[in-house]
Amino acid sequence: MPKFHLSLTVNGEARELLIDPRRTLLDVLRDELDLRGAHRGCDSGDCGACTVLLDGKPITSCMILAADCDGSTVTTVEGITPAGGLHPVQKALVEKGGIQCGFCTPGMVMAAIGLLNENPNPTEHDVREGLAGNLCRCTGYKKIVEAVLSVEESKA
Amino acid sequence: MQPFDYFSPKTLPEAVEILSRHNGDARVVAGGTDLLLKMKGGRLAPKAIVNIKRLAELRGISETSNSKLQTPNYHLPITTIGALTTLEELRRSPIIRERYPSLCDAANTMASVQIRNLATVGGNMCNAAPSADLAPIFIALDASAVIAGPGGERRVPLEEFFVGPGKTVLESGELLASLEAPPPVGPSLYLKHSPRAHMDIAVVGVGLAAQLSGGVCESARIVLGAVAPVPLRVRRAEAELIGGPFSAERIDRAAKIAAEEAQPIDDVRGAVWYRRKMVEVLVRRGLTAIGGIEN
Numbered sequence: 001m002p003k004f005h006l007s008l009t010v011n012g013e014a015r016e017l018l019i020d021p022r023r024t025l026l027d028v029l030r031d032e033l034d035l036r037g038a039h040r041g042c043d044s045g046d047c048g049a050c051t052v053l054l055d056g057k058p059i060t061s062c063m064i065l066a067a068d069c070d071g072s073t074v075t076t077v078e079g080i081t082p083a084g085g086l087h088p089v090q091k092a093l094v095e096k097g098g099i100q101c102g103f104c105t106p107g108m109v110m111a112a113i114g115l116l117n118e119n120p121n122p123t124e125h126d127v128r129e130g131l132a133g134n135l136c137r138c139t140g141y142k143k144i145v146e147a148v149l150s151v152e153e154s155k156a
Numbered sequence: 157m158q159p160f161d162y163f164s165p166k167t168l169p170e171a172v173e174i175l176s177r178h179n180g181d182a183r184v185v186a187g188g189t190d191l192l193l194k195m196k197g198g199r200l201a202p203k204a205i206v207n208i209k210r211l212a213e214l215r216g217i218s219e220t221s222n223s224k225l226q227t228p229n230y231h232l233p234i235t236t237i238g239a240l241t242t243l244e245e246l247r248r249s250p251i252i253r254e255r256y257p258s259l260c261d262a263a264n265t266m267a268s269v270q271i272r273n274l275a276t277v278g279g280n281m282c283n284a285a286p287s288a289d290l291a292p293i294f295i296a297l298d299a300s301a302v303i304a305g306p307g308g309e310r311r312v313p314l315e316e317f318f319v320g321p322g323k324t325v326l327e328s329g330e331l332l333a334s335l336e337a338p339p340p341v342g343p344s345l346y347l348k349h350s351p352r353a354h355m356d357i358a359v360v361g362v363g364l365a366a367q368l369s370g371g372v373c374e375s376a377r378i379v380l381g382a383v384a385p386v387p388l389r390v391r392r393a394e395a396e397l398i399g400g401p402f403s404a405e406r407i408d409r410a411a412k413i414a415a416e417e418a419q420p421i422d423d424v425r426g427a428v429w430y431r432r433k434m435v436e437v438l439v440r441r442g443l444t445a446i447g448g449i450e451n
Contacts, residue, residue: 001159021162021205024192044193046355051270057244060270063189067162068207111270132354133268 004067010035011079025069026050026061029076037077037106041135048134051107051114052076058114060133077106080113088151089113098147100138108134112148124149158201166210168304168333176306176329178204184331185209186240187275189267190283214240214278214333217249222339228367232339236302239278239332244269246277246290255340258363262293262346268355278332281317284324285357287382291318292363293346295387296377299337305330315379318386341375342367343446347438358382359426362438366402366446373397378410378439383420383431390417393439402447411440 003018010033017032026043029035029052038061041049045063052061053075061074080087086094089112099105108131115122115130122130127148128141136144163182165171175182182204185191194200208214219233235251246252247263266272266280266289280290281301291314299314306329314335317324326332344365350356361381367374376397380388393414397406420431 002161004162021160022157043196045189045267045271048268048270054273057273058270059273060268063192063271064274065162065185065188065192065205065207067164068185068188068209070164114269129354130269133270 004070006066006070008066008069008071009073011075019066021065021067023066024062025052025054025064025066025074028066029061029074035076035078038110039103039106041103041107046133046135047104047107048111048131049104049107051110051134053110053114056114056117058111075110077109080109087113089116089148092147092151093144096143096147096150098140098144100136100140104134104136104138108136108144112151115148116151122149157195160202161204162207163204164207164210168211168213171206171208171211171331172304172306172329174204174206175331178328180328182206184282186279187242187271188279189271189275190279190285208331209240211240214238217241217245217251219251228341229339234339235337237277237335237337239276239281239334241277243267243272243275243277243280243290247272256297256337256344258293258297258344258346258365259290262289262348262361262363265289265346265348265350265354265358277335281314281335282324282326282332284318284320284322284386286321286385286387287357287361288387289346289348289358289361289381291387292361292379292381293344294335294337294363295379295389296344296346296363296365297337297340298365298377299335301332302334302336303330304333309333311336315387315389320385341365345442345446347442349434349438357425360431360434360438362435362442363387364439364442364446366397366443368402368447371401373400373402373406376410376443378414378443380414380418380435382425383418383435385419388418390414392417397443402443404444407440407443407447410443411436414439 004021006017039049041047045060050061183202215238247260301317347362349360363379366376376394393410396410415432415436418435
């Protein structure tokens with residue numbers, strides 16, 4: 001099977017790769033680029049743990065072939081975390097107790113950033129809707145929603 | 157996943173040529189949210205994958221003047237929804253929000269924002285799941301499928317597009333280019349019954365559109381999802397409404413007839429008797445809302 005020549009901009013850096021066309025974007029991020037922040041949960045688009053921004057929009061990276069992303073810009077949780085610090089959404093999750101085991105957290109962070117980019121002043125309903133595709137098996141949803149709402153408050 | 161040849165054509169003729177050459181062994185990928193799931197599960201192993209996302213002519217939502225003089229409201233434009241329109245683009249489109257809010261309602265019930273940013277209108281049609289949320293409402297709105305193929309372009313009423321679960325009228329070498337919706341004739345609505353508000357498919361979906369004039373029903377379309385092998389227009393129920401007052405009694409009769417016309421199966425999401433009952437409930441509720449009739 002011929003390899004596919006993939007050009008991606010990942011977290012601001014141009015990357016050129018030769019990949020098996022069967023690889024999903026999540027496979028490439030984790031296994032080729034060593035970016036393990038996007039997690040493999042269900043691998044079927046249900047849990048949201050693999051959420052990244054594709055051209056600025058939140059998507060489940062397990063549900064798209066990497067080859068289909070050729071020429072696109074990808075932002076992972078590694079790309080939004082400042083050196084030695086935390087993104088406001090990450091800070092809010094820590095402060096409000098919105099993290100438990102942490103497996104869902106990178107996906108939650110990316111979905112929340114996607115939401116806040118589109119809608120900087122979300123209501124609780126908007127936040128719950130924006131995070132509807134992110135499962136937390138520790139079921140800490142209340143604190144997560146409070147955390148995302150507090151990011152909005154701190155900006156105001 | 158089995159190996160496959162991967163193609164990413166830049167023009168529509170090139171895409172049609174690749175699909176024709178593979179004579180049914182190639183699968184089109186747009187959003188990929190249905191296709192990848194089937195391929196990962198081993199339920200589908202196409203020899204070739206044709207990514208159509210580079211085909212600019214399949215993108216966007218636009219309005220064009222209506223040349224079909226026999227259609228109602230012919231002075232208003234027809235809306236073309238490119239097959240590559242994502243569910244998120246559909247629900248946020250100012251044109252769709254203003255002219256076909258029921259399409260936004262349907263898109264709002266679907267999946268998560270992550271999936272809606274990938275999944276496309278064309279994919280929801282071509283995957284031909286009996287439960288596809290957009291199918292009943294597009295059929296209620298009298299939409300047509302614009303199909304591109306080796307012989308050029310052809311149009312099929314969306315009602316006739318679906319042949320069975322996962323099967324459409326698309327022939328080898330053809331692909332869905334867009335959907336065309338005529339000007340709305342009156343209010344429309346999509347109602348979905350599902351145990352969850354998000355991330356679940358319909359147990360029953362109902363697309364409704366009606367043209368009312370002075371309390372009289374001039375036309376009505378009632379289309380059911382997830383209760384037959386294909387999205388199902390229930391014409392006897394429609395006939396019960398057309399030409400008479402849009403009264404609570406007639407709505408009730410139409411809802412009961414719709415439940416009779418449904419052809420549901422028992423599965424993990426609902427039993428036959430339950431789905432029929434929910435068809436009746438949703439059709440009554442939706443028509444009542446459309447008529448603005450007090451319960």
